[in-house]
Amino acid sequence: MSEQLKVPTMAEFMAEGKQPEILFWVGSAGSYDDRAKKISKAFVKVLHKANVDFAVLGSEESNTGDVAKRAGNEFLFQMQAVMNIEVLNGYEIKRIVTCDPHSFNCIKNEYPGLGGHYDVIHHTQYIQELIDNGRLTVEGKTYKGKRITFHDPCYLGRANSVYDAPREVLKNTNATLTEMKRHKSTALCCGAGGAQMFKEPEKGDMDINVLRTQDALETRPDIIATGCPYCNTMMTDGIKAKEKENEVSVMDIAELIASS
Structure with missing residues (x-):
């Protein structure tokens, strides 16, 4: 390393x-x-x-x-x-x-x-x-002009009421932030929670990640931002299912800031 x-x-x-x-x-x-x-x-x-x-x-x-x-x-x-x-x-x-x-x-x-x-x-x-304390400065040029929508992880949002921090951090990218119709307390799960990440859906169940990805695609994003590795996987799979991997990226907020 x-x-x-x-x-x-x-x-x-x-x-x-x-x-x-x-x-x-x-x-x-x-x-x-x-x-x-x-x-x-x-x-x-x-x-x-x-x-x-x-x-x-x-x-x-x-x-x-x-x-x-x-x-x-x-x-x-x-x-x-x-x-x-x-x-x-x-x-x-x-x-x-x-x-x-x-x-x-x-x-x-x-x-x-x-x-x-x-x-x-x-x-x-x-x-x-770190940004508020002046220890980290984000140039905000890399994603200027891009459209970003943020997917709220269940255990960050509804379980712990952390909604503002991810969005405040994303503002530093100077991208255009767009909200899905279902966001914050009404956000839809990506489908990975409750140990569902490690199993296939029961017969008759819909693929929740594809449904959530559709929510994101309705905002016409260039990037779907996530704050959870499991959400990242599920949304990436959803993008592939929708055959949009050449048009839309799925990135963690840490990756967006690191490359800014």
């Missing part, structure tokens, strides 16, 4: 007797899925640009247990969660930033009941904070 994308681990910080500003929780998708890895790298580029002192857990990070919980396996969820909490508390982690709304919701709202109390924020909230 190049020096520009140097990603220190908590173990390295502790060896030097230091604490980072934030822990970047990469998540399973951001660690292993080839498309989502690009989102993780884009966010790391943003952190470097803003001179943020950050670290990751590396091999010590395990799945949050969110998918197991949504699928009904509470025992497996608690086993995963307790293991992660022991690691996080061992490092005395205070603030966690993640690009994955599923991890965000799980660590923020469900880990406290098992002894994990942290300040957890989504990467769009943190990027907005």
Whole structure:
């Protein structure tokens, strides 16, 4: 990995007797899925640009247990969660930033009941904070004249009422922002939530991602912006189903800011 994308681990910080500003929780998708890895790298580029002192857990990070919980396996969820909490508390982690709304919701709202109390924020909230504090400057030339519509992830929007941060960050691209008819609290799920990402639809069920993609295409976008690796996958598949991959791109907000 190049020096520009140097990603220190908590173990390295502790060896030097230091604490980072934030822990970047990469998540399973951001660690292993080839498309989502690009989102993780884009966010790391943003952190470097803003001179943020950050670290990751590396091999010590395990799945949050969110998918197991949504699928009904509470025992497996608690086993995963307790293991992660022991690691996080061992490092005395205070603030966690993640690009994955599923991890965000799980660590923020469900880990406290098992002894994990942290300040957890989504990467769009943190990027907005960096911009507001003057630590990050976005030139806003790359996407000027482009039309962007934002898809609200369920666990970011309806579950945690984070609607403004992604949109405020996108304003810095100088693109024309267009809203789908169903947005914010009325936004339609991409179809990945509740562990549905890992199974085919039941017989007779419609492909929700194609329906949601249709919502986006009605705004005539050049880019569909997402804030979740799972939403990114589902919307990308929807674009392919609509045979629009040569006309419309699906990009995470971190990628849009990193390339701005």
